[in-house]
Amino acid sequence: MMNPSQGRGLGSGGGSSSGRKQGGEAVVEMFPSGLRVLVVDDDPTCLMILERMLRTCLYEVTKCNRAEMALSLLRNNKHGFDIVISDVHMPDMDGFKLLEHVGLEMDLPVIMMSADDSKSVVLKGVTHGAVDYLIKPVRMEALKNIWQHVVRKRRSEWSVPENSGSIEETGQQQQQQQQRGGPAVSGGEDAADDNASSVNNEGNNWRSSSNNSRKRKEEEGEEQGDEDASNLKKPRVVWSVELHQQFVAAVNQLGVEKAVPKKILELMNVPGLTRENVASHLQKYRIYLRRLGGVSQHQGNLNNSFMTGQDASFGPLSSLNGFDLQALAVTGQLPAQSLAQLQAAGLGRPAMVSKPGLPVSSVVDERSIFSFDNSKPRFGDGIGHHQTQQPQMNLLHGVPTGMEPRQLACLQQQLPVGNRMSIQQQIAAVRAGHSVQNSGMMMPQQQPFPRGPSIRQPMLPNRITERSGFSGRSSVPESSRVLPTSYTNLPTQHSSTSVAFNSFQQELPVNSFPLPSAPGLSVPAQVRKPHSSYQEEVNSSEAGFTTPSYDMFSNRHNDWDLRSIAFDAHQDAESVAFSNSEAYSSSTMPRNNNNNTAVAATDLGRNQQQTPPNMVPHHHQVYGNGGGGSTSVRVKSERVAADTAAMAFHEQYSNQEDLMSALLKQEGVAPVVDTEFDFDAYSIDDIPV
């Protein structure tokens, strides 16, 4: 018989909080009590049971019945969760996709669960980087020990084993720590050793190990002495766009297979970066690449590829976006030189373009290309590399995103958050700068990078204001105007442009698709979720913006916009309400509501959408709460994914046609926009839940 007090017992075991705190990181006092768990499952029954079980374990539970909502929750709350538990089969997003995103963006341990216990699915969980796989029905015993994954991950972050290829003894400090932890712990230290067998070790030594996790580097060690102290205190490294670019460049230079953290670190030559940081980042990157390698199925039909592309674009875009964001974040603190560096990095790696998606610059191009892909059919200027680009994009898929979110978070923290727009702007600016640069390959980027973020920001607000003024289709034309203007005027001011875009993007009603893959899509969806403080504003503004941003940025976006417009038109108010409600109620929505809304949303989505079935399901349940609103949002994201779907939409909504023509006129701006969108996708991070 399950004894609820067991959880409490565990909690009481967390007495060594003091030791933990010495680590410098904010550690829960009574670990594992208070472990912050995010559980995602579209099944309301299971969700309720899981929540209750987790609460009994004295964990802090947030439940979510939509993957996209979960992602935005995570993005808006970068360090707000310790672990994520997600169902595999969800209507709005494949659980494995969510797993990837979380792993790359937030680097949180993710546990997959499903009623499906077939070997292939479990294996998929492993290959996608899940730390565990639970078969439903989930029992309390299984949940009681999930904290081990958190500890393990933290430890492995500080002592990345495999990648560095050599297991070196850590410094003295580490040794001391290790001794404290006991040799048994080392057995379970291996990041690859994600087995329950290490639970005992972990359990017995969790205190010391968690305390020493940072320092304990039994395996790897090359823990630089100065890093020990910094490790103790330093939180997870935020992989900014810039940093990731450097990383990717270094990896490419060395060759993906042969790249070892030490050499990468040397090539990157970033002060303060530890080999462990690089090693763990490389680990994730490799997982990402591996996954891309096996993700050929994603590149089936256009829709699929689009979807995948979305992911892919998400990856590369996110990376770009992430980079941009990070750059933006950085720019907030760093001079424009950093941006210039980024640009230079981006520009300086044209050679990398040929490489499959590794180099950021190539990614950027791909992104641009990707963004154009959809437009191609419609506008003919699409690069049409959608398919080809995908692999590359996939490569970067998610990797940068991971960084992005963090960066973004940092950015948000660092930059005045008062103005949601500004942050977005900044991000956009960064991205714009970034994307511009990269896309410069695609698009002419003659302009230097004159102004730093500070400059951009001021500019953006104006733009944003304009955009906010937009509403629905009408705004589209304006937005396009804005974009080109900002874009052309400020080459380096990508940030400003991007900001503008970002604002749009973020505001774009991409409720359902957090996936950045569709630059425009992801952003809009996420944008839909207003930041906590600006939810209302966002929703309304987003409604207006989404359309324009879509239009401007890419054909695909256009598609999205059109569709979204259609939906917006139909459900603007609802969407907004839903977005808001969804965003807020994601974790607290009563299940019943979720059910109802989900159902409603689904129905609504079905009625409204003519998108391919594969797309529809995703969107239908983007927002559990907002049936109508979410539907519309979802539709949008879906539309982005599929041009054909978009077309269908257009047909459905005559008023869309006007938008279409407006969009078409703005084709020229699309390239720029694309980059922006990509970035925007990540701007979602900003979206407060």
Added chain:
Amino acid sequence: MELVQMQKSLQDYTKSLFLDGVLDSQFLQLQQLQDESNPDFVSQVVTLFFQDSDRILNDLSLSLDQQVVDFKKVDPHVHQLKGSSSSIGAQRVKNACVVFRSFCEQQNVEGCHRCLQQVKQEYYLVKNRLETLFKLEQQIVASGGMIPAMELGF
């Protein structure tokens, strides 16, 4: 009826559900999650399950009644029903879902129709039994009694 008698009835009734395979040990897990701070947890979850399952069964009926059955739509529904039924311990419903899914994989429409009937049958059975069980519990509580903890040797 005396409180003690009611309590005994409840226990016997619950036991019979387990012995008949209508419920499995997962239901016990739910009961263990119920305490003073969550006195209605089980009935809340089960009610939620009923609501959700009603919806799913409805969708399934609609999907299977289509001229061209889209198994891609049918399977996720069955999968979810399997997951939720297993989470509350509705063993027979879950088992019926397993069979259902295999027919879905084979794209056997006729088989799926039969399975749907079977699932519905099991579902209404467990729904009926659980509602009776909750009524018994309510009677006990209304009489000022405590619901006896299950002592099953599962």
